[in-house]
Amino acid sequence: MIRTLRALAAVALLGLAAVTATAQEPVKGGTLAVVLNPEPPILVSAFNSAAPIGVVSTKVLEGLLTYDFDIHPKPSLAETWKVSPDGKSITFNLRKGVKWHDGREFTSADVQFSAMKVWKEMHPRGRSTFAKLLAVETPSPLVAIFKLAEPSPYLMSALTSYESQILPKHLYDGTDIAQNPYNNKPVGTGPFVFKEWQKGNFVTLERNPAYWDAGKPYLDKLVIRFIPDAAARAAAFETGEVQLGGFSPVPLNDVKRLEATGKFDIETRGYEYLSPMFLMEFNLRNRYLQDKRVRAAIAHAVDRDLIVKTVWFGFGKPAVSPVPSSLTQFHTTDVARYPLDLKKADALLDEAGFKRAGDGKRFKLFLDYLPYGSDYQRTAEYLKQALSKIGIDVEVRSQDTAAFLKRVYTDNDFDLTTNFFYALPDPTIGVQRIYWSKNIKKGVPFSNASGFTNTEMDQLIEVAQVEHDVKKRRAALVRWQQLAAEELPVLDLFETKFFTLASKRVQNHTVSAEGVYSSFAQVWVKK
Amino acid sequence: MPRLLRILAWRLLQAVPIIVGIAVFNFLLLHLAPGDAADVLAGEAGGATPEYIAELRARFGLDQPLPVQLGRYLANVATLDLGWSFRHQKSVTELIATRLPATLLLMLAAVATAFTLGVVAGVTAARFLRRWPDSLISVLALLAYATPIFWVGLMLILLFSVQLGWLPSGGIETVGADLAGLDRIVDIARHMVLPTLTLALFFLALYARLMRASMLEVYGQDFVTTARAKGLTERRVAYRHVLRNALLPMVTMLGLQIGSLLGGSVLVETVFGWPGLGRLAFEAVFQRDHNLLLGILLLSSLLVVIANVVVDLVYARLDPRIEVA
Numbered sequence: 044m045i046r047t048l049r050a051l052a053a054v055a056l057l058g059l060a061a062v063t064a065t066a067q068e069p070v071k072g073g074t075l076a077v078v079l080n081p082e083p084p085i086l087v088s089a090f091n092s093a094a095p096i097g098v099v100s101t102k103v104l105e106g107l108l109t110y111d112f113d114i115h116p117k118p119s120l121a122e123t124w125k126v127s128p129d130g131k132s133i134t135f136n137l138r139k140g141v142k143w144h145d146g147r148e149f150t151s152a153d154v155q156f157s158a159m160k161v162w163k164e165m166h167p168r169g170r171s172t173f174a175k176l177l178a179v180e181t182p183s184p185l186v187a188i189f190k191l192a193e194p195s196p197y198l199m200s201a202l203t204s205y206e207s208q209i210l211p212k213h214l215y216d217g218t219d220i221a222q223n224p225y226n227n228k229p230v231g232t233g234p235f236v237f238k239e240w241q242k243g244n245f246v247t248l249e250r251n252p253a254y255w256d257a258g259k260p261y262l263d264k265l266v267i268r269f270i271p272d273a274a275a276r277a278a279a280f281e282t283g284e285v286q287l288g289g290f291s292p293v294p295l296n297d298v299k300r301l302e303a304t305g306k307f308d309i310e311t312r313g314y315e316y317l318s319p320m321f322l323m324e325f326n327l328r329n330r331y332l333q334d335k336r337v338r339a340a341i342a343h344a345v346d347r348d349l350i351v352k353t354v355w356f357g358f359g360k361p362a363v364s365p366v367p368s369s370l371t372q373f374h375t376t377d378v379a380r381y382p383l384d385l386k387k388a389d390a391l392l393d394e395a396g397f398k399r400a401g402d403g404k405r406f407k408l409f410l411d412y413l414p415y416g417s418d419y420q421r422t423a424e425y426l427k428q429a430l431s432k433i434g435i436d437v438e439v440r441s442q443d444t445a446a447f448l449k450r451v452y453t454d455n456d457f458d459l460t461t462n463f464f465y466a467l468p469d470p471t472i473g474v475q476r477i478y479w480s481k482n483i484k485k486g487v488p489f490s491n492a493s494g495f496t497n498t499e500m501d502q503l504i505e506v507a508q509v510e511h512d513v514k515k516r517r518a519a520l521v522r523w524q525q526l527a528a529e530e531l532p533v534l535d536l537f538e539t540k541f542f543t544l545a546s547k548r549v550q551n552h553t554v555s556a557e558g559v560y561s562s563f564a565q566v567w568v569k570k
Numbered sequence: 571m572p573r574l575l576r577i578l579a580w581r582l583l584q585a586v587p588i589i590v591g592i593a594v595f596n597f598l599l600l601h602l603a604p605g606d607a608a609d610v611l612a613g614e615a616g617g618a619t620p621e622y623i624a625e626l627r628a629r630f631g632l633d634q635p636l637p638v639q640l641g642r643y644l645a646n647v648a649t650l651d652l653g654w655s656f657r658h659q660k661s662v663t664e665l666i667a668t669r670l671p672a673t674l675l676l677m678l679a680a681v682a683t684a685f686t687l688g689v690v691a692g693v694t695a696a697r698f699l700r701r702w703p704d705s706l707i708s709v710l711a712l713l714a715y716a717t718p719i720f721w722v723g724l725m726l727i728l729l730f731s732v733q734l735g736w737l738p739s740g741g742i743e744t745v746g747a748d749l750a751g752l753d754r755i756v757d758i759a760r761h762m763v764l765p766t767l768t769l770a771l772f773f774l775a776l777y778a779r780l781m782r783a784s785m786l787e788v789y790g791q792d793f794v795t796t797a798r799a800k801g802l803t804e805r806r807v808a809y810r811h812v813l814r815n816a817l818l819p820m821v822t823m824l825g826l827q828i829g830s831l832l833g834g835s836v837l838v839e840t841v842f843g844w845p846g847l848g849r850l851a852f853e854a855v856f857q858r859d860h861n862l863l864l865g866i867l868l869l870s871s872l873l874v875v876i877a878n879v880v881v882d883l884v885y886a887r888l889d890p891r892i893e894v895a
Contacts, residue, residue, distance in 0.1 A: 168616070
């Protein structure tokens, strides 16, 4: 007995020694080269949520909060916060002694200005996220109180530097915000100071010596390089010219090879805040797709495991419900499922009255895919094959992004699309737009394109918008997912898994759900 | 009026309607593409409200009827104002000015390399007609001409950057190295080697084949026979007599290729992350940044027109029989 204990103690000690050996002290200094594509149009995320902007902008500018992997709020510019019992008031106590990069003091006036004039009026999602925000009171320079017309439970998960960025009031107030020259040379409170942007080439950021988190950032310099060709990006990683890239920076079929060199980390965490979902939308205005049985038949004909494994090299997870599994507080698996079953699919189509003609075909549909790369095209090609097995003749149409958006959202001239949405940390922010009948808006990208209109769904969505009670809200969200699976205006195919590729020398690059949208104050490079 | 001046004046006069025509044609052509800059921006942003998109269109002037937009555009161009790129929040002239040098540097280096090596290869092939140097050069030229540029670029990167580690894989200079003077020139030169070679290979093949054909044609002419009859060495005949005359069509070709100076570099600039004009134009297509794209197209057409005028003049100077058509 004693012997065993002693042995255990020895093992424990050994384990402890191993832990201390691996947890190294961060090394100060050095340059990190990050690769990014496409080049961002501007460098401020406060009113433009384009993905590449976030990668650069979040190093210079900050938000009130940051989040851990489970999307629980952590302090950033706000040190503490309190939601009132009725949910209609949120008090933020701001960090003391924070300075803008031009030396001016950061105060609650900046928060008020950013929330009321920028996020609420100009941000594509902020307009609905902050729709209930009446005013931001500033009783002192270090206190900002959000006053809401109704509780907005999702608001507390929308306060990252990427989603709701604080801009310096003294540089933006009274100007044309969208055309402000500081959008191209941002002034923030963050760990890195903007230095130079050579269009088509790179952005350089330098260490902010006066950063509020004393001792950080560790890096002296951050270089963000724009390399448009995917294979060339892979080569740049191999030569060591770049050491980190987010959002799956190299072709999926290069990953294995790079991994085999033993020089790189392939990290799929850090995208929980975005929680991307790959899906197929049905145009319910189409005479065949109007029929729920046809949609169910298509769902039964698609092998989601095969899409993930073969087309996406395993970088995904077959979807169960419209709310991705990464949103653990809201996700449910208690929904109708459509396993691969060609017989059932055939039967459903026969039942719907669309029998096979002499050539074995029932009817024809067009499939337009979002043209974000060859993987997207191959998914469309797979779907064409899969649906041909149940007698649906699919013609895949290719076009560039602008033409795709116009066709789907302005002209509604499509039958099936494969598309890609961020579910974001709360269904009200990210998923609602696909299902809410009030979001059938012509000309608005990533709105409700299927034309789905359902009274119960609208009610559930509107309950989730204002329900302050966590349990009741979850109940509404669960029913929402069940109804979505029953009605099937959209077929969720798989949860996309982006990866961050980083040289093994780069430490601490993925520390929260924000991933490459984190401030990088914590990142350091081994000598 | 001296003959050359007369040719110049007439050619320039002809160029004016051509350029206006090109501007109108480009404008209408671009507006045939479905979707506009507001769609793209809203799409990239991952969503927007209808008011926001309407605001964008109004700001970009896209809410105006097409003839009004065209009129405004032509009026701007007439005052040498190429307009504003809403995407980059910079004037088109400024954007072009910052990206043009990189493209010119790359293209001039590539054309110079291709021309020199092409002449050498073409002459060698012609001198050793139907012997092994000729066959070798012809086969290599065919290969170089037929191989996709981007593939050549990637293979060069794999060999010289990834495997051997001799040269950088992309960009125009080492970012963040803050080099100055000679060090900077050497740095840029190192970055230029692979893209220049990639681009030159394609033109090289073209020049080599043209030079060979041209040499062979001149070889068949009477004065060559006379030269040989005088007892000149084969070497002297080739370099003193044939080469000089065979160079004429090469000059034409060189002039014509000023046009592809901008367009041809898109692929190379993309593969090598070269911050040039070709990529700017390519990206502008997908971003529906019409002002920018129109500006670049107009500049390219101007260059082509000017190059043609220059070629005409050079020809008229070289061959007095040529008159203004």
